[in-house]
Amino acid sequence: MSGLGVFFRRIWPQLLTLAVIVGLISVMFPGFFDISIANGRLYGSPIDILNRGAPVALLAIGMTLVIATRGIDLSVGAVMAICGAVSAWGITAGYGLGATLLMALSAGLACGLWNGLLVAVLGIQPIVATLILMVAGRGIAQLITEGAILTFNHEGLIFFGSGSILSVPTPVVIWVLTGALVTLVVRRSALGMLIEAIGVNLRASTLAGVNTRVLLIAVYMASGLCASLAGVIAAADIRGADANNAGLWLELDAILAVVIGGTSLLGGRFSLIASLVGALVIQAVNTGILLSGFPPEFNLIIKAVIILIILVLQSPAMRTLLVFFSRDPRGVAETEKETVTP
Amino acid sequence: MPESDASQPLLRARGVRKVFPGTIALDGVDFSLAAGEVHALLGENGAGKSTLIKCLTGAYRRDGGEILLDGKAIDPKGTVDAQNYGIGTVYQEVNLLANLTVAENLSLGHQPTRFGMISTRRMNAHAREVLSHYGLEIDVTRTLDSYSVAVQQVIAIARAVTLSGKVLILDEPTASLDAQEVEMLFTVIRSLRERGLGIVFISHFLDQIFRICDRLTVLRNGRLVGTETTSAIDRVDLVNMMLGRELEHEVRSHGKIHSGTGGTRLSFSGFGRRGRIEPFNLEIQAGEVVGVAGLLGSGRTETAEVLFGVAAHDSGKATDGDGTALNLASPRDAIAAGFGFCPEDRKTDGVIADLSVRENIALALQARIGWMRRISDREQKAMANDYIRKLDIRTPDAEKPVGLLSGGNQQKVMLARWLVTNPSFLILDEPTRGIDVGAHAEIIRLIEDLCTQGMSLLVISSELDELVAYSHRVIVVRDRHHVAELTGADITTDNMVRAIAAPDREAVA
Amino acid sequence: MKSTKAIVGAGVLASMLMLSSSVFAQTVGFSQIGSESGWRAAETTLTQQQAKERGIDLKFADAQQKQENQIKALRSFIAQGVDAILLAPVVATGWDSVLEEAKEADIPVILLDRMVDSSDDLYLTAVGSDLVHEGNVAGQWLVDELGGKDCNVVELQGTTGSSPAIDRKNGFEQAIKGHDNIKLIRSQTGDFTRTKGKEVMESFLKAEDGGKNICALYAHNDDMAVGAIQAIKEAGLKPGEDILVVSIDAVPDIFQAMAAGEANATVELTPNMAGPAFDALAAYTKDGTMPPKFIQTESKLYTKDDDPMKVYEEKKDLGY
Known part of the structure; x- marks a missing residue:
């Protein structure tokens, strides 16, 4: 069987979900697919989905790796706020673009290191360990911005939010490249398999000689790094670091993206591409709601109902049922065999 | 002492059967408990003790057989239901509310x-x-937690007796008690016996069995070995029952004393870890199989874990054949030194259930090479298929998740994982536990093959016949000490049983 | 218990002594919610400035968003025998007993910026802005600015269900009522944040023919307006010209935008709540003049004619 075939069999439910949602939006809003170029930048609703989805997509990359090890990282939203604040502070303090980015990314790595040490060395449960930074992180960010929205006008930094490369908005370029790079690193090296092994059975992996401690720290650092990229983009987008609101609740969207992407919260097998599609699904729902013109009181309900439908359709029970109804009764025995070996 | 073979037993199990996917945990087991007796339930890991208890208390639904209480058939739906019938259970970890x-x-x-x-x-x-x-x-x-574990045990017993009052099941109640506390518990047990309760006592401390129990029942591999009156049996007989012969014919040692021509491969001196295994000396030759015999909880698994760095040693040192000191602080260190380890509990410590056979086989080698240099899919597949053929692993293909294979095939995958790393020293903890007879024989043959190829092995087994068949040397472990070493023609089940059955230290004192 | 009473008694005595000696050498306790927003930080700064100007010794307590901290602070102020207490309550309920304690100790309490659910004889007065009025001022500006021209307005609401969002929406709608040339075509929440303001504005622009259909934006706060201005620029339109921008709060950043011609008007929610509070207090301590139970602060309208850069310079160091 070809690798590509396996790949598509893995992510077709996510792609189908995305297609259905985009289809629904375009029925309600016929101008959806109009794409033009404004100010040398691609412009249109599909671009908005890709562009606005950047923070959650980036967070989902790190979150997928963490969840694959049977962990979870609740701190990513707060880490976004910290790194956004660091970048705004660095640029307004006159450190120059290179140094500022370096500081922001280092801050993300440091946050990841902290989480990783709590989880891998002290053995604190991931949900508790990362809760600490989730709560404290915004406070740290507020200390950096001194409670206000720290604004800047440095064109170099703004480029990461509203610039474009070959007409493609920079945030889109960043998350697509990051996704591709991480996928490549994880699948071309043995990291992917080792991470999955840790997620399925930590003790057995340790006994097989896998350096579980270092790997666990590494995935939390990767998550911190992704969060810092998202934080820089979010700050650059509004030309200011908003410690109170940057990345607020986005950790939950990131977890949801991973779940929609079909990676189990119990760890093990993961797919980065599917998580990225999951992030786009979430953003497509958000953008669709905004385009629909419904009163804002309905936003959360509409979103919840759509997510509920997606998750129910993806549930194991429903999959069995779908396969069952899609075959004629004589084929049932055959079907059952197929569901055992996904 | 009350008469133990009363005409109408208090509790009786007949032909109890319990099947888990892939294994028969209980195969038509009979058990009877009289009022006013303390009845020991004995057996190694996986013998079926806890499964039997869980069937009696309704924690498991049995697949066959019947349970009679006072001559009437009962079918408890759960522990609370069992309690209402009069059957109470106290576990090793007191499960009351500490606060x-x-x-x-x-x-x-x-x-x-x-x-x-x-x-x-x-x-x-x-x-x-x-x-x-x-x-x-x-x-x-x-609050409960302001008292010692022994007092908590007694409180748990008091609660169980008040609520049920006919049958009391004590699951390893003495495992974490010291000698004085054990005495206190025994006084309580004796007084309950006088009040006419039937008490099931599970323990792997033979001395305690002989001191407190009227009768004993031994299980082995899910089958009943026998029920005996304690006073009519000696320690050697009991160990024989527990570790007894699987094969019909008498197994004779191959009688070969290892030539030692391969030279010393590893030597451990004063190696040990407090609270796990007392310091021991061990020298292993190239191509030698060292067997380790002992009862459950004797320190046999602990020996393996200290050697492999799972629970790192805190005394002594290890050197290789050239006398170079080895660092064995973690499994990674041990693997770097050319060790491999197939643990006893395959499910929790061994296989990565959701990953494929291929990935499970490649895992240890990949971990040793490092994450940067990935073993390509093609190489992994070739490696896996090679061992699927060599070890006759029954799987449709190398991509099947290893958790879906049978126990014996999982064990072979574990072996394959280590064999691809080409270890110089392989530790196998109960390699034949819970696997069918055919796979059993194959694994024994494999052990013999490996040692002729020059690999050194340390094999822990409760199958004494097995040890006799392939070991050049057998170390007997008892009470966390290496107490005896048998070589050549001295390696017989009788000798091992005698060494294992010798009284515990504290009893001698 | 006894000692508390003694201290309270001493406090009352002390305050009476002080009353007779000097009206201006007062001690006032200020229990602030925290510093969750720039506006709140500016309010703290201005309160301290105002106290300094009047020679008042201000005792400041930051409650970090916790009512229990505020109650503790109030009790400590009472124990210290301050002359008056300023309270910016974090929630509306649960103040009765501590306010009664202050009343028993004869210490007047003035509420800043937010109300409480307690009976109004438990506090001297409340200083605050009228949220409906703010929306009204913004709407009135738009009505006057358009002078009868047709205009489609999009609205960026505050957090759904919050009282500023409800009141500022109502005030605006009252002002444009009866002016059929103005139509509110889209209204969506931007959660009071720049990011959401920008994102929602982007979708408005797409939904309304690339923005050609929109003539004005009304945002419930300046932060959302600042985000929306960026979205309008990125869509290739000129905020302030192609799309008029009116918002509320008057934070420094909107004046920069106004100076650049990208925003048209903002309604001030003044952080100077302490000024009117101190004035009322001074009158009360001098001759017992009872202030009204609610002192409404001015909702001042700023446009590009108000020298936005100068206002920006004044405001930028207040801690916004």
Whole structure:
């Protein structure tokens, strides 16, 4: 069987979900697919989905790796706020673009290191360990911005939010490249398999000689790094670091993206591409709601109902049922065999 | 002492059968318990002790057989139901609520009420009254965790007896008690016996069995080996029953004393870890199979874990054949030194259930090479297919998740994982436990092949016949000490049983 | 218990002594919610400035968003025998007993910026802005600015269900009522944040023919307006010209935008709540003049004619 075939069999439910949602939006809003170029930048609703989805997509990359090890990282939203604040502070303090980015990314790595040490060395449960930074992180960010929205006008930094490369908005370029790079690193090296092994059975992996401690720290650092990229983009987008609101609740969207992407919260097998599609699904729902013109009181309900439908359709029970109804009764025995070996 | 073979047993299990996917945990086991007797239930890991208990108390639904209480068939739906029938259980880890008071724990769920309110005064008085029967005069208003484990055990027993009152099952009650506390517990058990309760006592301390139990029942691989009156059996017979012969014909040692021509491969001196295994000396030749015999909890698995760095040694040192010191602080260190380890509990410590056979086989080698240099899919597949063929692993293909294979095939995958790393020293903990007869023989043959190829092996097994068949040397472990070493023609099941059955130290003192 | 009473008694005595000696050498306790927003930080700064100007010794307590901290602070102020207490309550309920304690100790309490659910004889007065009025001022500006021209307005609401969002929406709608040339075509929440303001504005622009259909934006706060201005620029339109921008709060950043011609008007929610509070207090301590139970602060309208850069310079160091 070809690798590509396996790949598509893995992510077709996510792609189908995305297609259905985009289809629904375009029925309600016929101008959806109009794409033009404004100010040398691609412009249109599909671009908005890709562009606005950047923070959650980036967070989902790190979150997928963490969840694959049977962990979870609740701190990513707060880490976004910290790194956004660091970048705004660095640029307004006159450190120059290179140094500022370096500081922001280092801050993300440091946050990841902290989480990783709590989880891998002290053995604190991931949900508790990362809760600490989730709560404290915004406070740290507020200390950096001194409670206000720290604004800047440095064109170099703004480029990461509203610039474009070959007409493609920079945030889109960043998350697509990051996704591709991480996928490549994880699948071309043995990291992917080792991470999955840790997620399925930590003790057995340790006994097989896998350096579980270092790997666990590494995935939390990767998550911190992704969060810092998202934080820089979010700050650059509004030309200011908003410690109170940057990345607020986005950790939950990131977890949801991973779940929609079909990676189990119990760890093990993961797919980065599917998580990225999951992030786009979430953003497509958000953008669709905004385009629909419904009163804002309905936003959360509409979103919840759509997510509920997606998750129910993806549930194991429903999959069995779908396969069952899609075959004629004589084929049932055959079907059952197929569901055992996904 | 009450008569143990009463005509009408209090509790009787007939032909109890329990099947888990891939294994028969209980295969038509009979068991009977008389009123006023203490009845030991014995067996190694996986013999079926806990499965039998769980069937008796309704924690598992049995697949066959019947359970009679006072001659009437019962079918408890769960532990609470069993309690209502009169069967109470106390586990090794007391599962009461540590932060409630002693009195609250004793009457939890049955608090005396007054005008719909819990009457603390009556509850405390009741608790004092109950505990006085057990010779315990303690402050019942203090929380449970302010007392020692032994006192907590007695409180748990008191609660179980109050709630059920016919049958009391004690699952390894003495595992974490010291000698004096064991005495206290035994006094309680004796007085309950005099009150006519039937007591099932599970322990792997042979001395305690001989001191407190009237009869004993031995299980092995899910089957009943036999029920005996304790006074009519000696320690050697008992160990024989527990570790007894699987094969019909007498197995003779190959009688070869290892030539030693391969030279010393590893030597450990004063190697040990406090609380796990006392310091021991061990020298292993190239191409030698060293067997380790001992009962459950004797320190046999602990020996393997200290050697492999799972629980790193805190005394002694290890050197290789050239006398170079080896660092064995972690499994990674041990693997770097050319070690491999197939642990006893395959499910939790061995296989990565959701990953494929291919990935499971490649895992240890990949971990040793490092994450940067990935073994390509093609190489992994070739490696896996090679060992699927060599070890006859029954799987449709290398991509099947290893968790879906049978126990024997999982064991072979574990072996393959280490064999691809080409280890110089392989530790196997119970390599033949829970696998079918055919796979059993194949694994024994494999052990012999490996040692002729020059690999050194340390094999832990409760199958004494097996040890006789392939070991050049056998170390007997008892009470966390390496107590005997048998070589050549001295390696016989009788000799091993005798060494294992020798009285424990504290009993001698 | 006894000692508390003694201290309270001493406090009352002390305050009476002080009353007789000097009206201006007062001690005032200020229990602030925290510093969750720039506006709140500016309010703290201005309160301290105002106290300094009047020679008042201000005792400041930051409650970090917790009512229990505020109650503790109030009790400590009472124990210290301050002359008056300023309270910016974090929630509306649960103040009765501590306010009664202050009343018993004869210490007047003035509420800043937010109200409480307690009976109004438990506090001297409340200083605050009228949220409906703010929306009204913004709407009135738009009505006057358009002078009868047709205009489609999009609205960026505050957090759904919050009282500023409800009141500022109502005030605006009252002002444009009866002016059929103005139509509110889209209204969506931007959660009071720049990010959401920008994102929602982007979708408005797409939904309304690339923005050609929109003539004005009304945002419930300046932060959302600042985000929306960026979205309008990125869509290739000129905020302030192609799309008029009116918002509320008057934070420094909107004046920069106004100076650049990208925003048209903002309604001030003044952080100077302490000024009117101190004035009322001074009158009360001098001759017992009872202030009204609610002192409404001015909702001042700023446009490009108000020298936005100068206002920006004044405001930028207040801690916004």
